[in-house]
Structure formats: structure tokens, C-alpha cells
Amino acid sequence: MKNITNKLINISQECAAVTKNGKNDYHNYSYTQAQDVAKAINSAFTKHRIASTVSHEVLHFDTTTNKSGKEERIVTVKATVTLIDTETGEYVTTTGLGSGQDLGDKAVMKAETAALKYAYIQAFNMSCCGADPEADLSVDERMIGTDVQKPRKTIQKPASTTVQTCSSCTKEISPNIAEYSQRIFNRPLCIACQNRH
Template identity: 40%
Template sequence: MKNIAGKFVKVMEECSSIRKNGTNDFHHYKYATSADVLEKVNASLVKHKVASIVTPEIITTADVLNNKGNTEHLVTVKVTITLVDTESGESMVISGAGGGQDGGDKAVMKAQTAAIKYAYMLSLAISTNDDPEADSKTDENVCATELVKSAGASDTPSCSDCGAKLTTGVMNVSMNKYGRPLCMKCQKKVQVVA
């Protein structure tokens, strides 16, 4: 294992950081694309004469309803990646898991792509130069929930306009969008006025 481990360390060094070039317009965040990760990792593996063989395995499948009430397929895939040093014949195995959801036939491909991307990112300790746990929106939502509770409200948050009980998810969306807890009906009223 000495040869493959040495080459793996060189790949880790060359792939230590990936820029976030992808943008999710719907949820408004940047991410490292699978294409960017695979391009960088593949170039380094080839340079060091290490072949990669990916074996996917479907772990779970389910049909779920999306936010619009349409049925989509949700799939979880585990990939096992065997890395082979073409010079010494030594090999090592890394693995990853990923999920994909799609209304057509792309759920498995999305899950496989995520699983491969994260297998490499985690195994090679690839940084995107940020801290995914530093989520100020989540922190704001937690603080808002605590504020509603400490203001004498019950454990269940309620709409600031009509008093209807809110789920945590509805309250979090409302706090992000309107700065106060509103039920869906009152959110729609605010949207019409705005």
C-alpha cells in the first residue's frame, strides 16, 4: 500500500481546494460543481497513473411529493471507488453516498453524481474555503423561534397577523422573507400588497 498511499497524498495536495463556481438560483447559494471536482481530481489521478473504477449501488428508492404536489422519485446511491496504481498494482477503496430527486428518469444519475463528488471531496479532504456549518440564516431562524417563545407564546409559534399556529418550516420561510412569523394565508396577502 506504500505506492498507492504516496500517490493518493500527491492527489490530495493537488486537489486541496475547489472553487464554488456553481450557483443555485432557486435557493440562492454557491456550490462546487461535480464537473469542477471531477475535472480536477481526474487530471491529478491520471498524472499520477492512478485508475479509478466506480461501482454504484442503489440503497433506497421512494416516490415523494414535491412542494407543488407532483410525484418525484427520490433515490439514495452508494458508490464504491476502487483506485488502482497502474505501476504497482496496489489498490485502495473509497466510498460515498448521495441522494437525487427528479420527476423523470434522472434521480439515479443525480444521486450517483452527488455520491461520486462527495466521495472524492471527503476522501481527498477537498476544501471549498468556507464553513458549511456557518449558516447565518439557520442561526437567525433559531433565534426567531426562541424570540417568539420567550415573548410569552406557546411552544407552537403563531402568525403575528392572525394568530394561526405555524409549523417551524412555515415560520422559518416567513422570517427569512418577511422578517416576522406569518401563516401561508397572511404571506399571500403580503405578496399581493407588495
């Protein structure tokens, strides 16, 4: 498994962070789009000769009634992703879970998209610039009303533009990787050293 794991470390380094280009105008928040995750992953996979296959499994399907009295479908899906090194045949699998809720027929598609997006984000330790799925209030507001208290906006300091080095191997790292590592490990680490820790 040495060849594929080395490639996956390189992919993790190249896909360390994804920006939040999506904008929900109704609730006024930004989010990481599935297409941006796919674009970063596909580019790295092609470069390092990694093929992937995906299968989805519906784990749960239910209906609920929102505050307007309309029935919504709620679906939870598991995405199983197989990553194959096309040069050696070595492969690894990873999974992700996603849920989708919709008035119409899009609940399964929303769940599949979320499951695949988070399978990649978690497998490659991708930082989504503070994106947190628990911060989405849209479902809460539909279910219990519009009196959900929204969190106060916080001002984030811009990432440092100075070049930093890994505190473990002294390799140069980008400001985004350094910032993420500082939050998680309390010191700047490159992707490879983060994986070791």
C-alpha cells in the same frame, strides 16, 4: 501499500481545495460543481498514474408528494470507487453516499453524481470553500412551502495572500490550505501533516 499511499498524499495536496463555480440563481447560492471536482481529480490521477473504477448501488428508492401535490422520486445511491496504482497494482477503495430527488427521471443520476462527487471530496479531504449540502433549501421549500427561513448572509474575510509554513514540518503551504487547516486543526498544517493528525 507504500507506493499508492504516497501517491494519494500527493493527490490530496494537489486537490486540496475546489472553488464554488456553480450558481443557483433561483435560491441565490454558489456550490461546488461535480465537473470541477472531476477535472481536478482526473488531472491528478493522470499525473500520478492512478486509474479508477466506479460502481453504483441503489440503497433506497421511494416516492413522496411535494407541497404542489406532485409526486417526486427520492433515491439514495452508494458509489464505490477503486483507485489503482498502474505501476504497482496496489489499490484502495473508498465509498460515498448521495441522494437525489426529482419530479422526472433524473433522481438516480442526481444521486450517482452526488455520491461520486462526495466520495472524492471526502477521500482527498478537499475543501469546497464552505460548501455544505445541508444549506440547500430547495427541497425543504418544495416539501413544506416557501416560508422556510433562509439563513442570514455572512461576510467572509478574504484568504490571506501571505505564504505560510506548516507548524509541524515547516513546509510552505498555500493560503487555502492554511485557512482550512486553521479551521480544522487550529494551526497551519500541510496536507501530509493533516493526514497524520
